[in-house]
Every structure is written in C-alpha cells, then in structure tokens.
Amino acid sequence: MNSENIVKHLRALWRTDRIIAEIRMRPMLVGLGLRAFAALIAAFGLLMLELSAYFALVQIWSAVSAAAILGLANFAIAAVLFVVGGRPPAGRELELATEIHGSAIEALQGEARALQSQFTGMVHHPLNSALPLVLVPLITIIVKSLKKSRATAPAAKATAEPN
Incomplete structure (x- = not known):
C-alpha cells in the first residue's frame, strides 16, 4: 500500500468524474439553449402564421374549427422541436472517460484491499509489525552499551594497575 498511489488514483477519479460530468452537461446545455431559442423564434413566427392561417380558415370553416386545427399544428411543431433537442450525446470521449473512471x-479497491490485509495482519499478529520497530533501537542501544563497557574496561584496568 502506497499513499502516493492512493492520491494518484483519487486524483484520476476526481478528474474523470469532472470530465464525464462536463461531457454529459455540455450537450444538455446546448440542447436546452437551442430549445429555448427555437421556442422564442417559433413563438413569434407561429403567432404570425396562426394569425394569417386563422384569417384564411375563418373564410372556409367556422372560427372554432380553425382555432382547433391551428392548435394541433402547434402541438406537432413543439413535439418535433423537443425530439430534436433531446437527442442523447454519443461519443468516444464519454466512453474513454468512463473506462478511466472504472480503472x-x-x-x-486494490489499494484498499492491501491496506485491509496489512491492518488485519497487524491486528492478528501485533508482534510481527511491532518487532522491527522495537528491535532496531534496542540493538542500537545494546551495541552502544557494549562499546562503552569495552572502552571503560581498559581505562579501569589502567587505573587499577599502578596501585
């Protein structure tokens, strides 16, 4: 387990999530903008067409049937605009970002499993993980004390011999 690997994987995960969100949001925003603009233009154009069609149809049919025909035409045009604006995004970028996200x-998950196995090994056998941490300083202390005792033994001998 390496904390640098975990940070690297988390950074890659964050970046790919951001890319995936951007890839999914961009077409939605463009589609929404196009729908709003289309609705605005259609509203003005439709108003003029309806007005002229209404005056033309009133001469042929009654006012009620002319208004009903124009209403149905409005619903058909609105349905076509929403179908065109609501197409799902398709592209290689989204597939690639999803693949990197999965990896x-x-x-x-692999790093988490390694951390879990290391932790369970430490819990089940605490001396295995603590022994190297305690053993190295203990050996250093023993070696230093042996060096001091060897250095003090000849000095003690030298002071004891002149008597």
Missing part, C-alpha cells in the same frame, strides 16, 4: 475505481 481508477479498481485501483483504489
């Missing part, structure tokens, strides 16, 4: 998740 980052798998790598994070």
